[in-house]
Amino acid sequence: MSGMRQIFKKEMDRIFKDKKMVFSVFFLPVLMMVVLLSIINGLASNMEKDIESHKSEIYVMNEPASFRDVLEVSKMKCQLKTVASEKEMKGAKKEILEGEADLIVEFPEGFEEDIAKYQEGDPVPQVKTYENPSEEYSQQASRNMTAALETYRQMLLSQRVEDMSSLTIFQVNSDNDEMYIQDERKAGGKAIGTMLPYFITILLFAGAMGIGTDMVAGEKERGTMASLLVSPIKRKDIALGKVLALMLISGVSSLIYVAAMVIGAPLMMSKMGGLGDLDIQLSVQQILMLGTLLVAIAFLYSTMIALISVFARSVKEANTYVMPAYMLVLVTGLLTMFTSGETSQKMFFIPIYNTALVLQGILGQEVTMMQFGVTLIETLAIGAVLMGVIVKAFDSEKVMSA
Template sequence: MNGIKQIFQKEMARIFRDKKMVFSVFILPVAIMIGILMVTGTFQRRMLSNIEGHTPIVYVENEPESFQQFREAAEIKVKPVKEGEVEKVKEKILKGDVDLLLSFPENMDHKIAEYQTGDEIPEILPYYNPGEDYSKEAFDTVGGTLLETYRQVLLGQRVGNLEQIEIFKVDRESEAIQIKDEDKVNGKVLGMMLPYFITILLFAGAMGLGVDMITGEKERGTMASLLVTPVKRSSIVLGKVFALMALTGISSVIYVAAMVACMPIMAKTMGGNIGDGFKISMDVKQIIMLGALLIALSFLYSTLIALVSVFAKSMKEASSYIMPMYMLILVIGLSTMFSFGNTPESSYWIPVYNSSVVLKEILTQEVTILHYVITLLMTFGMGVILTGVIVKAFESEKVMAS
């Protein structure tokens, strides 16, 4: 135990005495992540504001008098298409110079007025470019909402009172119909984003520290000196793994606290309404479950990084081996970020993936004790197995001499 404590204290002191290391490990990663999200959200908000503030360029072919009166009342400006210029307007839509072309059938007002059952129904063709944001917005507003309102006006003129043909209506907007748990709603916001960021930031932190702790010492020659000391090799392994686990755990607490504190700000930056009334509320049970799982994840990631670092001959080689693992962690995080519905039972037996799923379920208050225990034991169990492999590798002169 003295050997483990000695190595643990040595590694902790080495990190915390280096101010640059403290900044790069605990502050820089989360600052970069939050900065990227806020900058991305700002650009997204500006883009949406720009689209909404754009006056659509709309051309109309064979505009009926009824539509002209209707759109003028709605203060919508359009340009008439001259004879033989329809194809030119379509080319301008393709280039992004025109947003929308509304093509009405000839004599539409007459066809509507003289309509008899069985006659061909007049069809309006809204031409737009789905690859252009302005064009798509014009299609949604002018070609969609405006034309639907216009259709309702004409229908009212034909049948008189529209309430005669409206059998029922559905209220989809009133808050009175929303039977919701505020804590669960806020938890879902956290549950979608937080597990992903925790997973990748935890692994990134362990990666930066772990490679230097083991491969870095081998490369600098200090590992050889450490191995000839009276300290047992198993104590060296456990001391380094526990130090890496502690540092990764501390970083996870900092990351979670920073992400939770900044999430309402980031939501408002992205122009959403998530930040309005957004509150974090977790009971003692959730906090304990979240804390224990973060410790288990820190242990597993530390042993994964340490295992690769033991077998690598240089820091460059170790980084090249770890990078595919990092990409896999990214994919796993993304898969849980956009997952919906019930999670298959088999998912809780898959290391790393099960942790991301359970982290999400803890925040959304949907986790079961059975799934949590399975995930926790699997995560700790994998860490213990990997620690045993690392100890065996440390005892091999062939591995350590490389």
Template sequence: MGGIKQICGKELARVFKDKKMIFSVFILPVLIMVGIMTLVNNLSKNAEKDVETHHSIVYVQNAPAGFEDFLKADDKECEILTVEDRTSVEDMIRGGDADLLIEFPEGFMDAVTDYHAGDAVPQIKTYYNPSEDYSRAAYNTISTGVLETYREMLLSQRVDDMAGLTVFTVNSDNPDMVIQDEEKAGGKVLGMMLPYFVTILLFAGAMGIGTDMVAGEKERGTMASLLVSPIKRSSIVLGKVFALMIISGVSSVVYVGAMVAFMPQMMGGLSGVDGLNMTLNTKQIIMLALLLIAIAFLYSALIVLVSVFAKTVKEASSYIMPVYMLVLVLGITTMFTTKTPQEWVYAIPIYNTSLTLQGILTQEITMMQYGMTLGVTLVLGAILIGVIAKAFESEKVMAI
């Protein structure tokens, strides 16, 4: 036990007594995370503002009398042009130089005015480019908004009592239509991104330190002297893993705390995130803390295991990258999960931790699912520790 404490203390001192290491491991990733999300938020708001302030360029073919004035009344800044060459207009829409083409059939007003039961209903056609933001916005505003209002105006000229045609309305006067748990809604937003960031920041942070703990000492030649010391090799293994686990655990707490604290500022401008309210109760905090400790234990064991079989830090980094990509992919997949996961899914290592992080934040996780995830993670970490200890006993593996 004394050997474990000695090795663990040595590795922790190497990190926590180095100001540069503290900054790079605990502070810099948070600054990067907050900076990236804030930048994304600002860019998103600027893009939305740019689309909103854009003056739509709309071409109209066979426009009936009064339609251009009607369109101008809705959007005074809209630029309305007459179609002279249909092919060139389509090319401009395809190239992003025009936003929308509205095609009225010839004799449109006569067909509307002289309509009799059984006559063909005139059709207005619109053309736009969905890959262009300006064009898509013009279509959404004019095709589904302005033209519907224009249709109702023409219909009112044909029918005296428009209210008689309105069988019902939907949410025309219903300010309380949204029914949701604000904390659960906030948890869904955070739960969608938390597994991804925990995976990136926690694993990446431990990866640099973990590869140096074993492969780095091999490369520097200090591992040989450590192995011939009176400390048991199993104690060396546990000491290094526990040290990396503590470092990873502290960093994960810092990262998650920063996400919870800065999420409203980072995500406030994104669609559907306005008014985000995120608070954690005592049960959620305890469950998160235990799970993060288990994740840190598993990731530390994974990193040290890979590092054991490398002779240099560079070699260890190349070995660990495929593992990192696998862990990253499993973390990302939970961002797009919509169906309720089946119970057996919580027995899949690494993937289950991402699902459980989501479930804790949305308060949808059961104790059976949580216990299964925690148990699988700890057991797998313990198995990896055993493999590492066996590798440390092998002179061939530990040869410099």
């Protein structure tokens, strides 16, 4: 045990006495995450403002005189151009295709006369619009024009029917202020839970990868591992000390990442997604479950990275070997962002994936104690098995001298 403590202290001193290392492990990922979310938020806001302020270029064919008045009342930002022939219509469609124009509105000939002389059984006039769904400006122009055309339709209808309410069979939620029934805490936790597992698993693994590969493969590359192995310290204690140090560093960094996400993500998401104020409140039980699971995940990732590093001769080689595992963790985090409905109980027996599911479930207040227990026990068990393999590898001269 004293040997393990010495190795543990050696690794901790190496990390915490290096200010650059402390910054890169604990603060740089959080800073990068905040900067990334801020950039995304800023870009999304700028794009939204640009689309809203854009003056749409709209071609109109057979425009009724009364329609222009509706557009002025709607205050729609647009520049209307008249299409007088089929040849001009083809040119306008080409501009829509190339993104040079935003929308075409085609009224049938004699539209106002047909409306005024309409009798029951007559064909209903059809207004056609043409847009480019791959262009944001065109989509926005189409949405605004749809609203304006509905206003125009209601105006013309009111000229035909004296009592508009007689046409209203029923209304939906016109005066229902209590239409949304949800647990605000659960809703907020579920919203942030869609992205938290992804960020945490990636940042935690990436942080452990940067340090873990250097702890073993780095020492082999520098030649210091050979002198360490011939010291009076048992090889088992060397392996345990290194893994426990890596686990502690990874665990602490993950807690910092979670705190940053819980504090910063709701503000970002509310601005980006229009979700309103997300009220993230964690109970004591949720905090304990979250902390315990993060420790278990840190243990599993540490043993995975340390085991891979044992069989590498250099940090570069170790990083190459670790990359497939990193991609697995990345894909696993992504999968939890696109799950819907009730998750099958079998999914909680899939290593790594179950940890992301439980992280999401804890925040959304949907995880059961059985799901949490299975995931925790399995994660720790796999980590313990990998730890045993690492100890065996340290006892092998063939592996450690490679």
